[in-house]
Amino acid sequence: MGKDAKAPPCRAWAVAVLVMCAMSSATDARAQAIEQGLLHLEWGDPPPVAKGQPRRAPQFNASLLKDDGTRIRLDPAQAKLAAGDLYVLANRRVAVAFAPAGRVMSSMPAIEAIVPVDRVTQSAPMHAANARVMAAAPISGTTRWVTLMCKFSDLADEQKDLAFFQSQYGEGVGQLGHYWREVSYNKINLTGSTAHGWYTLPSPRSTYVTTVDGKDKADLNKLFADCASAAPDTVDLTAPVGINMMFNGNLDGYAWGGQSCATVRGARLCKRVTWNPPWSFGNLAPLAHEMGHGYGLPHSDNSDGDDDTYDNPWDVMSDSWSNAVGDTTYGTRPKHINIFQRHRLSWVDAPRQQIVALADRTTRDITLDYAHLAGSTNVQMLVLSMSPQADPYATVVYTLEARKREGTYEGNLAGNAVIIHKVERSGTAYSIDADVPPANRSNNEGSMFKVGERWMTPEASHLVTVKAQTATGFVLTVGPARVMSTPLPPRLKPDAVAPSSLALPAAQPASGGARERTPAVTRCVAGGMRSPAIACAIRER
Known part of the structure; x- marks a missing residue:
């Protein structure tokens, strides 16, 4: 991400106000589109590398999932400017105002405003000073997660057993339940989180990870749909806020965290989701990092001006590995967030x-x-x-x-x-x-x-x-x-x-x-x- 561009001329925090703002700034209001749906953000994180070796660049995707199941890809830079705080809107229903035809800023539709639909009000328009307050969506209380262990049909490895994944959610020192309580000042807990599997996916790895422009690309939506569908009906997938998926093989060179929707058991399932290859789930630090993305947290960085966002050891959402405490059972423990x-x-x-x-x-x-x-x-x-x-x-x-x-x-x-x-x-x-x-x-x-x-x-x-x-x-x-x-x-x-x-x-x-x-x-x-x-x-x- 480069230096932020100039903010849009108007920004609204209710759908009605968004429409008025668009009409006042667009030369042809009728040509402008306002779409509603779920805002999905996905972060891809590469594994650590040996000292002196180049690291892959992080990945970040933003999209709007409409009610009919179609997905509109959003330009991340525009979305950040149009939303005020894009990250607190993750996995929430939003309205996106796209610029009229002819006002193109990139290959994706130009965005003028993104507002949270669940905070729509009929009262007087809110001022910019209240925008962040209106957008805020606290993460609090019991945030139950479910781990699904899924293996590709052509890979037999089961790197960790069910007891290991279940124990990751424990309340003991160095376990995720204890960690998230401490980091959140007891604002959240993982009570009731469970692990299930291993389940065999219906297809081999090559079905889910294909080559695009010479690079591996994981089909995150299909991985979520098939992994969730592989779990028996006895596994409750609707009550938990998030699903941690553990795969027994490498994905596209990344672990992923964010949000996703899929049709599972004949119904639409939308959750905070992580996609973890073995190098990720074998260490608690990268798993906590991806769960942070599931909660909507972005990366942090340092001030050296390069393109590597993983060089701030004061935040697990940047450098998960440096200055970290080791654990004989759970690998590298996560540090706190800033x-x-x-x-x-x-x-x-x-x-x-x-x-x-x-x-x-x-x-x-x-x-x-x-x-x-x-x-x-x-x-x-x-x-x-x-x-x-x-x-x-x-x-x-x-x-x-x-x-x-x-x-x-x-x-x-x-x-x-x-x-x-x-x-x-x-x-x-x-x-x-x-x-x-x-x-x-x-x-x-x-x-x-x-x-x-x-x-x-x-x-x-x-x-x-x-x-x-x-x-x-x-x-x-x-x-x-x-x-x-x-x-x-x-x-x-x-x-x-x-x-x-x-x-x-x-x-x-x-x-x-x-x-x-x-x-x-x-x-x-x-x-x-x-x-x-x-x-x-x-x-x-």
Whole structure:
């Protein structure tokens, strides 16, 4: 995904308003089509590769499944802009307004707006500031999953037995039931999740995985239909929110997660779904990653600007493998997701969030507790807004969270630190790196902000100082940046200063800090995905 394009001129959050918006912006409203159906998002993730070897690019598909069973492929870039937050609409009924004939932006139909149908209201049109609130669909309560173990008719291997797959859902340390409770602050559980199989598919692997333009392509819909249909009627497929499918052979070089519909037992079955080859289901981390996609979570990334989205070890939805805890039974354990991903699913309670508006000129101390603490009474998600609008998430936000290297899933993190992510228009979360150039993987010191270090937004609107460390996190001083006209201090590392660096006052010694410090160094780093500079950091050594 490249830098976001300019947002559409109008965006609605009810079907009636969507029609009015389209009529006001289209030269021929009668030529515009408005379609309703289920929004399906599918992510394809390749296996890990040896160091120095190239990794396959991730896959992402977006489509609208209409009531008559036909599917309209959506341009992912347009869909992200038209929906506000596309990911919270996954597996929900939406209305899509397509541009009139002649307004073509790609080989797929041009999209002007995507709105959630289940939030249609007859009240006055909602303002843009309320758009994300209206779109939000919390994932909460019992989210029961069913595992179906399916083997191709020409492959006899059964890599794991039924007891293994059933135990993956357990509530013990390192099992999925325990993991999702902890990550969601007990907002969700997997109670009642079960495993079934192995079932033999009606066809060989070659029927489901074909060659298209010289590359393997898995027919995800057929795999879902045949695997679900292979299960006997005694297996309840309607009550669970999701189905984890385990296949005994490689698919198209990817594991997949998202949503799908199929005709099963004579009825339409629409579920959150994962498609897992052996390398995926043998490790809990990639399986949790795909389940995250099933819940609608996108990838995260770091800020090195390359096309590899799997290089942010602070989020299992990016790098599942690095800085992870091993398990003798379940392979690589999943790390937590970053705080914005938790927020996306409405798992961060309002008292645990604090937003600093763009125009806020107050300097204050904020206690930021570690993100993993379920019983925290302090802030766990600090948001620095760059939006001049009433909606703080309308343009760019920087989210700050505290992470600690301890516990069942976080025990191998790179360190204890404040981690900063940039999020633009509720899209991908990019971890900020103060090193120049940014590291290929954000488990470096440049991505960890510790006591005595400061960071400033590139717009010079917010300045954050990590003032002290507490038993439960960190104390941050947050306020407007004070730019000085004096030259930079003479003692600087030459490779750490960008030509446009600003001289800022040196940070005050943090309480309890005893190490010697040199003058402050300002670092401006290039943004992820080839965007303009996204962060300036002031670090003291």
